[in-house]
Amino acid sequence: xxxxxxxxxxxxxxxxxxxxxxxxxxxxxxxxxxxxxxxxxxxxxxxxxxxxxxxxxxxxxxxxxxxxxxxxxxxxxxxxxxxxxxxxxxxxxxxxxxxxxxxxxxxxxxxxxxxxxxxxxxxxxxxxxxxxxxxxxxxxxxxxxxxxxxxxxxxxxxxxxxxxxxxxxxxxxxxxxxxxxxxxxxxxxxxxxxxxxxxxxxxxxxxxxxxxxxxxxxxxxxxxxxxxxxxxxxxxxxxxxxxxxxxxxxxxxxxxxxxxxxxxxxxxxxxxxxxxxxxxxxxxxxxxxxxxxxxxxxxxxxxxxxxxxxxxxxxxxxxxxxxxxxxxxxxxxxxxxxxxxxxxxxxxxxxxxxxxxxxxxxxxxxxxxxxxxxxxxxxxxxxxxxxxxxxxxxxxxxxxxxxxxxxxxxxxxxxxxxxxxxxxxxxxxxxxxxxxxxxxxxxxxxxxxxxxxxxxxxxxxxxxxxxxxxxxxxxxxxxxxxxxxxxxxxxxxxxxxxxxxxxxxxxxxxxxx
Amino acid sequence: xxxxxxxxxxxxxxxxxxxxxxxxxxxxxxxxxxxxxxxxxxxxxxxxxxxxxxxxxxxxxxxxxxxxxxxxxxxxxxxxxxxxxxxxxxxxxxxxxxxxxxxxxxxxxxxxxxxxxxxxxxxxxxxxxxxxxxxxxxxxxxxxxxxxxxxxxxxxxxxxxxxxxxxxxxxxxxxxxxxxxxxxxxxxxxxxxxxxxxxxxxxxxxxxxxxxxxxxxxxxxxxxxxxxxxxxxxxxxxxxxxxxxxxxxxxxxxxxxxxxxxxxxxxxxxxxxxxxxxxxxxxxxxxxxxxxxxxxxxxxxxxxxxx
Numbered sequence: 030x031x032x033x034x035x036x037x038x039x040x041x042x043x044x045x046x047x048x049x050x051x052x053x054x055x056x057x058x059x060x061x062x063x064x065x066x067x068x069x070x071x072x073x074x075x076x077x078x079x080x081x082x083x084x085x086x087x088x089x090x091x092x093x094x095x096x097x098x099x100x101x102x103x104x105x106x107x108x109x110x111x112x113x114x115x116x117x118x119x120x121x122x123x124x125x126x127x128x129x130x131x132x133x134x135x136x137x138x139x140x141x142x143x144x145x146x147x148x149x150x151x152x153x154x155x156x157x158x159x160x161x162x163x164x165x166x167x168x169x170x171x172x173x174x175x176x177x178x179x180x181x182x183x184x185x186x187x188x189x190x191x192x193x194x195x196x197x198x199x200x201x202x203x204x205x206x207x208x209x210x211x212x213x214x215x216x217x218x219x220x221x222x223x224x225x226x227x228x229x230x231x232x233x234x235x236x237x238x239x240x241x242x243x244x245x246x247x248x249x250x251x252x253x254x255x256x257x258x259x260x261x262x263x264x265x266x267x268x269x270x271x272x273x274x275x276x277x278x279x280x281x282x283x284x285x286x287x288x289x290x291x292x293x294x295x296x297x298x299x300x301x302x303x304x305x306x307x308x309x310x311x312x313x314x315x316x317x318x319x320x321x322x323x324x325x326x327x328x329x330x331x332x333x334x335x336x337x338x339x340x341x342x343x344x345x346x347x348x349x350x351x352x353x354x355x356x357x358x359x360x361x362x363x364x365x366x367x368x369x370x371x372x373x374x375x376x377x378x379x380x381x382x383x384x385x386x387x388x389x390x391x392x393x394x395x396x397x398x399x400x401x402x403x404x405x406x407x408x409x410x411x412x413x414x415x416x417x418x419x420x421x422x423x424x425x426x427x428x429x430x431x432x433x434x435x436x437x438x439x440x441x442x443x444x445x446x447x448x449x450x451x452x453x454x455x456x457x458x459x460x461x462x463x464x465x466x467x468x469x470x471x472x473x474x475x476x477x478x479x480x481x482x483x484x485x486x487x488x489x490x491x492x493x494x495x496x497x498x499x500x501x502x503x504x505x506x507x508x509x510x511x512x513x514x515x516x517x518x519x520x521x522x523x524x525x526x527x528x529x530x531x532x533x534x535x536x537x538x539x540x541x542x
Numbered sequence: 543x544x545x546x547x548x549x550x551x552x553x554x555x556x557x558x559x560x561x562x563x564x565x566x567x568x569x570x571x572x573x574x575x576x577x578x579x580x581x582x583x584x585x586x587x588x589x590x591x592x593x594x595x596x597x598x599x600x601x602x603x604x605x606x607x608x609x610x611x612x613x614x615x616x617x618x619x620x621x622x623x624x625x626x627x628x629x630x631x632x633x634x635x636x637x638x639x640x641x642x643x644x645x646x647x648x649x650x651x652x653x654x655x656x657x658x659x660x661x662x663x664x665x666x667x668x669x670x671x672x673x674x675x676x677x678x679x680x681x682x683x684x685x686x687x688x689x690x691x692x693x694x695x696x697x698x699x700x701x702x703x704x705x706x707x708x709x710x711x712x713x714x715x716x717x718x719x720x721x722x723x724x725x726x727x728x729x730x731x732x733x734x735x736x737x738x739x740x741x742x743x744x745x746x747x748x749x750x751x752x753x754x755x756x757x758x759x760x761x762x763x764x765x766x767x768x769x770x771x772x773x774x775x776x777x778x779x780x781x782x783x784x785x786x787x788x789x790x791x792x793x794x795x796x797x798x799x800x801x802x803x804x805x806x807x808x809x810x811x812x813x814x815x816x817x818x819x820x821x822x823x824x825x826x827x828x829x830x831x832x833x834x835x836x837x838x839x840x841x842x843x844x845x846x847x848x849x
Contacts, residue, residue, distance in 0.1 A: 389729035
């Protein structure tokens with residue numbers, strides 16, 4: 030009897046230990062760092078949308094001897110510093126990783142939140158998301174890979190054009206940071222020699238905000254709070270005075286407004302033109318595709334953005350897009366096609382846990398930030414590891430962002446040019462979920478190979494690793510049973526060409542890389 | 543989506559799944575094997591649904607059709623003493639959909655074990671406690687729902703059981719339990735849950751609470767029971783509009799069912815049926831199970847079951 034009680038007692042104690050263990054998830058989170066190089070000449074770098082870095086004017090700052098500025102310094106020291114709360118400090122720590130880094134992360138998070146396909150209604154139709162009513166069912170946008178690739182491209186371009194403009198004015202006006210003008214002010218982030226007017230954090234915040242409220246119109250209250258927090262954190266940390274912030278805010282908004290003017294006319298408005306698909310299918314049949322793609326969903330779902338391939342690209346023109354388009358894939362029934370299909374049938378029967386893991390790791394499907402955003406995350410973390418300045422981080426992500434949008438456009442052009450069937454049209458299942466658009470070429474392969482190519486140029490010491498990842502991603506689509514090998518191999522070749530166009534842009538942007 | 547509960551049921555003896563039907567007794571009843579008596583059961587069960595609750599919205603999904611889980615189970619109940627029993631079970635599970643293209647999954651699921659102890663008994667009234675746990679027995683994929691065979695969490699359950707048995711054989715049982723579920727790791731290093739993105743492969747799984755009532759008859763080798771049960775996650779998020787389920791979901795279900803057993807001698811048979819009457823983030827599952835029992839004594843003592 031006593032023995033039994035002892036056993037129970039031991040189990041109770043063990044149980045208490047398990048039940049009381051902390052469930053809290055520890056995210057990896059970037060922290061503030063001193064850039065290895067301030068990139069003082071970034072004001073001379075080449076913009077994407079602006080004609081030059083003086084196109085948008087910034088008002089002259091008050092001299093550091095001006096009473097108004099001295100009053101700002103006094104306020105930082107005697108009013109703000111004593112009132113910095115623990116919540117303020119958490120915000121300072123969070124934004125200290127860099128405004129470009131954090132706004133990219135915010136955009137990826139919004140992409141995941143909105144990456145849900147509309148449900149069918151009682152009539153068996155899929156209502157289109159409505160930008161004017163973004164929080165109704167279905168929510169706007171459906172942040173699928175093409176949508177997200179484009180949203181991130183405009184975000185990164187706005188950040189970059191705004192920041193190189195800010196750099197131009199920073200070194201023109203050369204107003205030092207508050208703690209350099211008043212040595213008794215203690216900054217709460219690593220001090221820098223970077224001139225503080227206009228504030229780079231405010232420039233990035235305002236530019237990002239302007240793009241993101243257009244891309245995610247249901248998130249205005251959330252983005253308002255992030256905008257305010259980002260700007261305030263710079264003041265709480267004594268990195269900027271309010272006049273640095275307001276100049277940055279105005280600049281960021283003005284540049285992003287110009288960027289969004291281009292966005293409105295890039296062809297995205299017609300990307301979901303479903304009336305074109307009949308003609309596309311006929312054209313594909315004319316090219317020798319006998320079994321065109323058919324939605325495998327019930328009710329039949331219209332394909333994702335069939336005319337996205339007509340959206341304007343960044344780093345090459347339409348003629349180049351056509352000349353790079355991969356050749357026709359193996360047609361159904363050919364020995365090569367049968368070989369690829371048999372490979373998938375074999376994997377379906379014998380999928381190893383490691384194959385499933387790789388397929389899951391890179392799946393980036395519904396409810397995730399999407400494949401292009403996965404590469405943004407990889408690039409942003411590489412930029413942190415390399416201690417990039419804010420402006421070099423922006424350049425890195427703008428080169429990647431435009432590359433990924435170009436990859437999306439060129440891949441979608443290919444997909445709807447050939448309109449080829451998915452393996453599921455021949456009885457295959459999938460362990461990751463089936464995208465609702467034609468098979469050839471693989472979007473993952475194109476996004477990844479293009480990303481690995483441009484990132485290999487930006488981070489030469491990691492080029493081999495990026496290519497390894499891109500190859501693993503290629504295999505992941507085969508392991509997940511949703512692409513034939515030819516889709517991945519040709520997408521990979523295609524992505525490489527797209528990445529090389531981006532490298533050409535990078536080499537001539539004045540950054541000296 | 544009741545299958546998501548299976549690991550829980552295993553260790554809690556919940557009545558929605560099938561694993562609870564441990565040969566002569568369950569973690570949530572007041573039935574004991576006598577000292578040195580062992581009962582082994584082999585059972586087949588299945589569980590299927592064609593409608594589920596997406597958060598609170600009840601819906602069908604033409605790309606799933608009917609989702610079916612099949613289970614092959616071995617279970618053991620052993621009398622350590624007349625008042626202390628050990629219960630253990632291990633299922634092999636496989637899943638499939640009747641429509642769409644999601645690949646079915648299969649494999650050994652979670653090993654469960656429970657110690658049940660009788661604290662007190664007087665004039666047919668008794669009070670019991672049970673402590674149990676479960677642990678995944680294979681490296682299955684926990685977040686490919688609704689195809690995954692389990693959610694991959696290691697669990698620990700504490701339970702209290704109150705019972706009254708009349709000499710006519712009629713009995714009533716009330717039981718309540720709380721289950722701690724460990725965080726899991728998924729194949730991805732980023733996921734969205736609780737309306738945000740986590741940049742890690744670690745996923746927090748909500749703990750659970752359950753309670754129920756059994757009304758039955760047990761005498762002369764015959765047991766017949768009707769039951770009602772409620773199962774709740776403590777926290778968790780909802781399946782988003784038209785999204786797939788995820789292990790963090792707040793799965794809630796209310797269930798009714800019946801259990802029958804006939805054991806005239808060493809050999810016996812049992813069967814069980816259950817239905818989810820309402821829920822959230824689960825399938826409206828109908829489940830059944832049938833098992834063959836073999837009961838024996840390891841020290842020549844008489845084979846009987848005490849209540």
